[in-house]
Amino acid sequence: MRRTLMAAATATLVALLPNTAQATPSYPDPRPLTGQEIIHDPTVMRLKSGGYVAYSTGGIIGTRLSDDGTHWDDAGNAFAEPPSWWYEYNDTGDPWAPDLTYRAGRYWLYYAVSSWGTNHSAIGVATSRTGLPGTWTDHGKVFTSETTDHWNAIDPSIIQADGKLWMSFGSYWTGIRMVELNPETGKAKQNATVHHLATRPDAPYAVEGPEIVKHGRHYYLFASYDACCQGVNSTYKIRVGRSTSIKGPYIDSTGKPMLEGGGDLVLEGHGRYVGTGGQSTFRDKGQDWLAYHYYDAEDEGTPKLGLNKLNWSKNGWPHVA
Template sequence: MNAARPKHRKHLRTALTAAALAAALCGAGTLPGHAADRAARAPASAAAYPDPRPVTGDTEVHDPSAIRLADGSYVLYSTHNRIEARVSQDGRTWRRAGSAFTEIPDWWRAYSPEGDPWAPEVTYRDGVHWLYYAVSSFGSNHSAIGLATSPSGRPGTWQDRGVVFATTTSDHYNAIDPAVIQADGRVWMSFGSYWTGIRMIELDRRTGKPATADPEVLHLATRPDAPYAVEAPYIVRHGRHYYLFVSYDRCCAGTESTYNIRVGRSTSPTGPYYDRDGTAMTDGGGELLLAGHGRHIGTGGQSVLRDRGRDVLVYHYYDGQDGGRPKLGLNALTWGADGWPVVGP
């Protein structure tokens, strides 16, 4: 990865999507350096944001999702190359470990001529590792979310289970950027990018696919103005609230990126979600959690790793001191006295 890397395919899609939509829609036992909980609000200015933790090895990623395996090691999956895989013993030093898939499933070609999947989400439930991911043609909502399962969660062990949910060019939302949450015995999948924003359906706990043949598609968040730049949903529960994290604004333009992470909360996984000021996320609300600062430009594509009782914010940024290359960001995610998340070192 020493040569200059072209703009990532997923994010070429994002840029094209924006143009298309404007026209169409006029601690101990945790990853190293985990800070203690602190009762504080998010920084008031970009200069106050903490830098990501130091990481080494192969850390050039987009849309990272990580999980701690049974042996205590970590695996991280990211966009591109049949879902790129990286492993780490300590959460600090990462090495490339092939890809989730050894072969491209035939059905991918119907949505991506290149057979290039995006934005994986890796979870563990009921003795099984579940990997959700998106396949799409560029600049289009002719898109699909796929599913694979594995007993170990390790690269090369995944068995593809086919399409979970798909959209066509006649739909007003997009089936990419999946994320899954369990809540009171039920399983929900949020997804979406641009168009009318973030959506959600219920999944069958046993199969990991829609709970009904014609699932109700719920609406969680959108932006009020074209190009409706909100994507990459991720929901976690803390206390009595569910928190919806999203990425706002422009991704994947290197040092010109303006991606930033926003959050809202609800007492139900299905919403409605509001920011701290009470603005609904379906009305463009979203509490600013982390923005670009210093060399760390365009922070987003986030997920949350639950690691032995602690939360870690996992995301990518563009390195202003390394030609705008996308890099892995890891920060402690703690919770203030008011219940809102706080990014720490």
């Protein structure tokens, strides 16, 4: 009885105290994976033929294949050789941050080519009937940016909304932008308006890697904030805002616009899983999933694939599970 009374008194005291300890978020670990887990900026999809594919930064768009979404095998590269035009943007023909979608009976693979620290950049597109590596036909540039622009044409992400095809993109250089695409060619419409969706208040405007998802009556803009690509020193984290219009404004749950630095925290580093970001989403058997990379603090900061279920609260906000 004495222990019961003490426990009850303690519980009452905790309830009366400010909710400081409980304010610190905790995150579930990613799904346990086996095989080839090393990856960066993953885009994941279950193919119509069965099995899963993940494309990523590294190689000539590195590829991983899986029968069950748990064990992953290295499957080489999307392309045997870099298309010649890639060399306009870097000396090695190195592509970044692919995005995989399916529409009109074909798989569409968008990607970026650039060099570190410049916005002389381009987004390209390729198509395939199967979505498998080695089957892609490149169609050239979709949209470009130059050093005179206030945006950076990398990190593409595609969504269909209101009968139109849209591409969000952006990295630093005042943040996340969006343009309308021609659904026939998959490329930016001529003289397309460049919409502004998200930024940070101060230079270097550390927000990139957008992904827009429709859920219910809202569009949700996920983005990676802070520093990528520094191993265990990375501070990458994933934030989100939402809007009833594809064009925004996107706001977080407190009402702060993403154009003013807002964004609810969805996932950040915890334990061995450092610098979570470079995210994408996919849907499989009625379940939404969040794919991302993290830097493994127990493996010298090696970038690896993270997969978590993406669930939705009653008031419509996403959270990892």
